[in-house]
Amino acid sequence: MMAPLLSLPARRLSARGLLALAALGAACALLPGCGKSGAEATATPAEPAPPVMQAGQLRFPSGHPQLALLGTVEARAAKDVAVDLPARLVWNEERTQRIYPAFAGRVTTIQADLGQSVKAGAPLALLASPDFGQAQADTAKAQAGQSLAQQSLKRQRELFEAGIIARKDLEQAEADAAGAQAEVARAAARTRLYGSASGVNQQLALSTGIGGVVVERNLNPGQEVRPDQSGPALFVVTDPTSLWVQIDARETDLSSLRPGDPITLQVPAYPGATFTGKVTATADAIDPGTRTIKVRGVVPNADRRLKAEMLATARVQESRAGGVVVPASAIVLDGTRHIVFVRRESGVFEPRKVELAHEGPAEVLVAAGLQPGEAVVNQNALLLARQFQSMAEDTATVKKETP
Structure with missing residues (x-):
């Protein structure tokens, strides 16, 4: 028993495709030599002679009505597919920024909503954050320490110029002043990165670093947030x-x-x-x-x-450097093999096994088995395949019954 035949597009048949196959079946039933015995096909003398199988080729007599159903197209050399x-x-x-909290806190105000256009630097929400307040306090403390270190340096310089203290004491005061200045720069940079670098108000602004549109908002007033919490970003801009x-x-x-x-x-x-x-x-x-x-x-x-x-x-x-392109409707799936029907001359068709390099919805790339310019059946190829199968089965039956 031969494997069932399928056209390549039949792998994704729509309702329209099913109707088309039904129409093909009806056409096949009306044509001689398709699913009928030789006696039935020649019962009416007015009907044309049936096609014959010869050397693996199906030969239709000139003017046979089934030829009008078998549309062909030339395989073309593959260039662009x-x-x-x-x-x-x-x-x-x-062009996207996901905004997370740098400090733990509680949401007090929402200042931007979904779909809202915002500019770079615009605040999206305010948090009451004791941790941020501590960072602000650290900055204020560092500024006070710097002021004290500068005053101490001024006194030590005056004492050194009066010859009261040694140079090493002056150098120590200079180092203390430089250290205090560096601590102010560090603390101020941290608070400035997330909000105001002056004052202690514990108000942390969630700001956007880019201009754009707010496309996600995942927080509400009163919500507690933390830097280490899992889940989506509070805002996406x-x-x-x-x-x-x-x-x-x-x-x-x-x-x-x-x-x-x-x-x-x-x-x-x-x-x-x-x-x-x-x-x-x-x-x-x-x-x-x-x-x-x-x-x-x-x-x-x-x-x-x-x-x-x-x-x-x-x-x-x-x-594509090699291969040929044919319509997907020209490919018939016979078991695991891909088959096309090549028109050798007028009314003469032969099956050809081909290897596919790519299958698209409308066209396929044939890597082997077909040459550019060869004519292949792209209309009713499945009908022709079934006729080949039917005649092959009839031939096998006759050989089996012949003593």
């Missing part, structure tokens, strides 16, 4: 006019996904619309489970139609 890859849109991390696209590519696609290469995106939310971008980086390791590699691209989004976490299809043009 459009390849569709699964992708996902995410925030551009080069980003520039949504530029997005990253994360592409799951196969090993064979890497040659066409170099930094700077163009990509075209399609998203289900906007049927028929395309968005262009370019590849920016490729990962250095392949996922051992999926055998895919992460490729990152950037997509301009000035009108902000695209949203983060949208699923997309990334189309890239792959340059």
